[in-house]
Amino acid sequence: MSAQLVLRQRAELVQALCCGGTSEGLESILDLLLSWGSLVWEDYLSVCVAGKTLSSRTRDLLDLVYSKGDSACCHLLAAFSQVLPDAQKNNLSFGKCSDVQNSQEMPTSATLTLLSDRPGMVTKLRQCVDGALDVLFQKGFLTSSECEGIQLPVYTSSQQVRRLLDLVQFKGEGAANMLLQFSQKIATAAVLPHENEKSAQSAFVSEFQKKLCSSISAQSHFLSTYSGTGKFSLDDIYTEGLLELGQGGKDTQMSLNLKDVVGRVGTLNKEADTVLISGEAGCGKSTFLQRLHLLWARRAALHDYLLLFPFSCRKLNTEERELSLKELLFLHCCWPDRDQDELFQFILDHPDLVLFTFDGLDEFKQTFSDDRRHCCPTKPAKVSVLFFNLLQGSLMKGVQKLVTSRPEAVPPTLRQYLCKEVLLKGFSTDGIDCFVRKHHSDPGVASRVLESIRSNTALLGLCHIPVFCWIVSKCYKELLGFGNSSLQTITDVYLMVLHHFFHHRVCKGKRSEKSWVQEHLHTIMRLGKLALQGLHNSHYMFPETEVQNCGVTEDDIGKGFLIQSKNISFDNKHYEFLHVTMQCFFAALFITLDINSNDKLTIQRLFVTECTSKGCLGICQAKRPDGPGTEAPNLQITSTFVSGLLSQRHQGLLLQCCPVQTLHKRSKLVVKYVSRGMQNHFKSIPPPVKGEKKSMHAMPSFVWLIKCIYEMQESEVAKNVVSKLDVEHLKLTYCSIGPLECTALAFVLQHLKCPVGLQLDSNAVGDVGVEQLLPCLHVCHSLYLRNNNISDEGIAKLVEKGVQCDSFQKIALFNNKLTDVCTQHLAYLLKTKKNFLSLRLGNNNITAAGAEQLAEGLRCSQSLQFLGLWGNKVGDKGAQALARALENSQALVWMSLVDNGVGSAGAQALAKVIQNSTTLEELWLSKNCITRDGVQYLVQALEKNSSVTAIWLRGNNLSPEEVEEFSLKERRLTF
């Protein structure tokens, strides 16, 4: 049986072991087989022949074990099961072999003990091979050339241990005993340090910890966006953002707190120790990490970690030297004043006490690659190699790592090494409130700012992204002074902050004929040039020389857009923009206003990416393979700003700075490329499968193009673009759609000619997003909003508009935050809309009272065909109310009350619906508490019904005998 499994899965086993490109997996399997006695020494040597490729060695092993019969094959499968990470085990079958343990008798000699404990010895000794070699050399068991042979840098530390074990195997009992004693000693030292040693050790560790804490504390005390004013400490302004588990987690909508981010909640891959915190630019990733650092430095959180090493990918970009891991830690985070080697050894020996954080993977020059394995902590390598091996786990396995990134910069090759993904979704509506109140000590001002934000829903949508919220709140004088209705787009918001910064520094009294943009044109262009160059080269931190080369003056710096990097370990001054979106905005200003540029090339480069060019069906490539790593996502933000700046509404402001013909020409080009990008999307829609609707699954760049069109604020462009979209279903699931994106979508989609099904499941739409979608509700026949943090308030607004939209017929609201309160609105919808077809409310908090409310509407509806209430709490009372309302329905086709605490009384009431209905086809009643009596009512009702095809009853209060009896009696009952 096991032999058959090995034979049948030969190709898959070879692939699983070799796909990573390193021999660590194969060697770990050999360790296990040797220790279990499934292979003898000669077998082992025959597989390990030098010079053979990894795959041919793996095949040799499979052949060898197969020839040894079923029991050896069973051990082989067990070893695969232990060694392979979960992600690679999915498609393999291990039969009953996954739990094989060492069945060898107790070893009778030190040499045999080394053999039977080989896997454990490799783990124990790999952090201290040099120490073991020292001891064996001093005692005369090994020669210096043998030691050197083992220490060759081509070997990883695990391989060095294996070579040592192989050698000691033939050196006799004395050497084996010595090695066993050594390993025993380090094991005890790790578990229970000798008192003297412990206090000495804690002295140098705690000394370093102190230094680390004070350096981290100093760096995280202020937010960079407040530098210059220095008014707010992080404590004053920090506002909790929305944190959720990423795709693939069980409870994706569950809110997380700081502790959960490093904790076990939502772990998808237990083998991995890298947690990804992802979110769009400006949603608060760096600030979240900064908060975490500060709390750790004050010992107010993350107590399990003795040491925390914070890395910035921006800073790692500037490192050109090859470094060892030790140098990387100490040079980039904090330099220990003494005992560097001991401290590093402590880190290696106690990975569980150490936390690494990496901010801004999306800003790292190179894309993550899995090509070069590097396991040796002392061997120097390029920073990218160290970084990727840390994330992937070859280096410092067991150390927890947190990495922040924009989602598009995380390639699938990295995803397989992630322990979990946490999504940072910006501020909730309450969060905006809290932030603004923290920002303004005068409660009167705070209330006026909030009033102003709330009265403009586009602006409210924008403020869910913290960086925009910060700008709006910072520029409150402009906001309150000039009225807020003109603020619709992110370009408007960034022009406001530009005005704010310049305005503050303009000498009062001097009146000028020039527009304020023209007045500061030189500064804008110099900063813009620096910004654009930076984006093209993945530079976000600029040394002074680079700043000077772009002509940026002290005076320009004084305007406040560029700030000095606060990283203290730099020898030279470095500058960065207040935020990457600010860098993109300056780059966009440069592209828009530079009279010397070749428009076609510059604008084409911005808009024509892999995804918008013809025939592209794949996911947008996050980074260009041939160029610097981080260009694409930032160019998308830049192009969004360019679309806004070149729109007609801002041309008045820019006219004095650039000839009108040039602006017109550029504007036309933008419209052309955006339209063409959209057409290419539409052309890539596959023809519908027979019997199914024509549907388009939007690619990430679709949302970007929609945002560009929104920035232009020109309905004609939107109208033209969507006039060519001919689909019945538009799928935008898992596309990071928040309120801001909803505003843009509605702006464009409202011009659709024919109604579509708009599927927005698993995004962050929320109540504000729902409100933003209303302008396009008349062109939605169905709206799918599963997993979107929507509450009763959102439903109230949706219904108010929905009843006026003829085409609107279906809504899916599975897994939101709905309670009984929303059912009165939904009842009104059912009563009022005579053609409403489908209402799905699964996994919310609707109880019997809500069901009773809903029943009021159902009684009047002659059209509803689908009613889904899976996973609510309507109970018998609710089921009875619904049943009474549906007793005479001649439309209902499908209904689900799965997992609702419905008992036999509820079943009895539902039996009446079955009895009378000529339309009902399926009734789902699984996972309830219906007993024999209840089922009997259903059976009797079915005798009088010919339309029903299935009633699902799995997981009710029935014995196996009753299940059998009823299955025989009525085949339409499904258990």
Ligand code: ADP
């Ligand atoms: P990201 O790293 O996702 O691009 P940042 O963390 O740099 O975003 O946030 C940009 C700006 O938004 C910050 O400088 C700060 O002004 C504001 N901000 C972000 N998150 C918060 C927060 N949780 N509380 C207060 N302000 C925040």
